[in-house]
Amino acid sequence: MDPLDVTVIAIAKQLDGLMKQVEAEYGALVDSVLRGEITDLRSMETIMDGLGGFVDYPPCQDLYEKLCAFVSQIDPQLVEEHKAITDSSSNTSSL
Secondary structure, three states: OOHHHHHHHHHHHHHHHHHHHHHHHHHHHHHHHHOOOOOOHHHHHHHHHHHHOOOOOHHHHHHHHHHHHHHHOOOHHHHHHHHHHHHHHHHHHOO
């Protein structure tokens, strides 16, 4: 196998591991929100902000949607505005 191929495969495995770590860490935070352990709206928004950067990764997209559904029961305008920002960021990142 070409050394470049070996390097690319190694980087892809590292990236996959990092994304799984992101999913695990944000998953724990979202679960804490859903269980009522995190009740501060600002903290929820901070978690939404962080997850918004990973919505291109399907498991994180699912977590983001769960969190947004929960937060929209408390502050629907916040979620609407946040989703608009996240959607526009996703569209520009693919340019």
